[in-house]
Amino acid sequence: MSPTRPATSLNATELAALRKSYERAELSEDASQADPLRQFALWLNEAVQAQLPEPNAMTLATVGSDLRPSSRVVLIKGYDERGIVWYSNYDSRKGRELAGNPYAALQFHWVELERVVRIEGRVEQVSAEESDTYFHSRPLDSRIGAWASPQSQVISGRGVLVTNAARYGAQYLLNPPRPPHWGGFRLVPDRWEFWQGRPSRLHDRLRYRLERGATGTTWVRERLAP
Template sequence: MSSDNTGRYDFNKGKLEDFPFEDPMLFFSSWYQDSIEQGCADPQAVAISTVNADGKPSSRMVYMRNLLEEGIVIYTNYLSRKGGQISQNHNVALLFHWDCAERQVRIEGVAEKVDDSISDEYFAGRPRISQIGAWASEQSSEIDNRATLEERVKFFEEKYPDVVPRPPHWGGYLIKPSYFEFWQGRLGRLHDRLCYQKAEEGWRKFRIAP
């Protein structure tokens, strides 16, 4: 980025003249690999937005843990706020922001639980403290104090001295995209925004104004 005498920064690291891929998942995978190679901080970090039964949205940062042909996989407590909202409304939105490349990707789609075998495999590879934490933390629920959480950690450390099984309330969601927007910062805020919308056959591609 370059700055002017007002302290505002402009974008100058890339451009999108045309659609480089027919398949947006290949486009996304390419940009994700670029973000890794360019040393972007936490390239797998993504904001996920959900809505409750009243249509009120909420957002939080999570990590993409698997990138599949069908979509993007995240893991969480199914009884958390996000899990509860997904059970009420499967529509979700994702936002990746790779500052070092002056890029963003917006994704909209539906979330569904992955097979238990996939969650089991991922959980088995987590650090032990994270496995214990999945049992100890009743995610998003109100607790009295930090000591309450630490007592639960101690309880489950003693309960599972060796192998820690995956909690039945913890696992993965596969987000199946129906919409992508690839955003590349450009000079003068005249950014490139290339979109893909799921159609009956394939994807409809179009550009939108910055």
């Protein structure tokens, strides 16, 4: 007897037939910024103004000592000429992988705007002062959660988290300090790519790569084939 396919599932033909025509905008060399950080700020602001769901969400990809890549979604918490900042548990899988291999990639996907931004570079920890400032700006339950969750470790059940949260909540009351294993990361970009969907799959892709010379560094902007 052949297995019954769930009524809501797609077969291979139906899945392959899913497609979309991208026609919202274009990305030209003349209209884009010479500095990738300014181009990013422009697109991020447009994503926020469009009230997209979680425009600050980005995929972070790292590589472990076993050369296996892994990815997860984190939230951007700041950016400037130094790089892109997010916060996490230093003992998590991503934290351990970044300690062993400090290179990573970020990706923003703003589906409704038919845009993708990819960023690559070296990752460093932000200063303790920066981590303290952000940590104490978080809601109380999030600060307790940073103590309660042994991120990426195997636990016996959700009860472990609930018990830990109650214990640390009773211990620290309204003023939990920043855990020593929790803080910020900063990716220092050496490559950016801006992708704008276009009709007929002839998408616009502009890459910026950092070129170091005798007189300093400059961003070289190049168009890539889609």
